[in-house]
Amino acid sequence: MKKYKHIFFDLDRTLYDFDKSTHDTFLELFNKFNLYEKGVKPFEKFFRIYIKINLELWDQYRKEKIEKAFLNVHRFYLTLKEFGVDDRDLAARFANDYLALSPLKKCLFPGVMKTLEYLTDKYRLHIITNGFEEVQASKIKANGLNKYFTTVTTSEEAGVKKPFKEIFLYALQKADAKPEESLMIGDDIEVDILGAKSVGMDQLFFNIDNIPHNDEITFEVKGMEEIIEVL
Structure with a gap:
């Protein structure tokens, strides 16, 4: 050889x-930000919609059609909006916490x-x-x-x-x-x-x-x- x-x-x-790390971090933040009480439910549907949106935006990012900062927040904003939550500040806070917590997972x-x-x-x-x-x-x-x-x-x-x-x-x-x-x-x-x-x-x-x-x-x-x- x-x-x-x-x-x-x-x-x-x-x-x-990466998928396990993302799932575990999402569940942690879902509870931290009380998303269930905001009408974002059930959790697995929220996570499934995010995965679809994230894949679409990452494809655009990889092709250099969108910038990193836009991708980072917009994927969460669009996911929350699917549940009637139009809150860019919440999306930004979720994004920041996700980037801080997710890579610390031992996965x-x-x-x-x-x-x-x-x-x-x-x-x-x-x-x-x-x-x-x-x-x-x-x-x-x-x-x-x-x-x-x-x-x-x-x-x-x-x-x-x-x-x-x-x-x-x-x-x-x-x-x-x-x-x-x-x-x-x-x-x-x-x-x-x-x-x-x-x-x-x-x-x-x-x-x-x-x-x-x-x-x-x-x-x-x-x-x-x-x-x-x-x-």
Whole structure:
């Protein structure tokens, strides 16, 4: 098998269970802001509507059609408005608390630490993420990931988001790595896998949801510890 020197990871939904973290934080804030008494109910409907709206706005953000500050508050504003709560101040307070609390949740996927312990002695490890810089830094620290990663590249730092090839080239240069000696591990075919492929990196698809596809990918696993078997 090809000998890699550098392994690049996506963060959210690859190393970190972003969906669980978001759900737990939302439930905490739902109670803090007494949203039930404001007519926002039931909680699971509120959360489900937010997920839909957030995905739509994140797609616009990734395509650079909207700014970070707008995304941060507007996703909560639109969700609350679905329940007849037209309150931008409440949306802003919810947004600020969410960004402060969510990254502090310890929500690594099972097997992450074991896998990183195995890999860290054999490769230089790196992260490439589209998440907000300050949020991802808090998340990495709170979950004890700092010691494993030589570099962390955020889209804010690089000035461009995955899947655009420029962020991968930026991360490679920052890591002093060549594409042919590097492997990208991520959960999103378009954002992580095809993005890495466009610059000549091999790819490992973390397909925890068993998503069907017809793409040619170097490796595919359905659980974190399977990476040990591949590498």
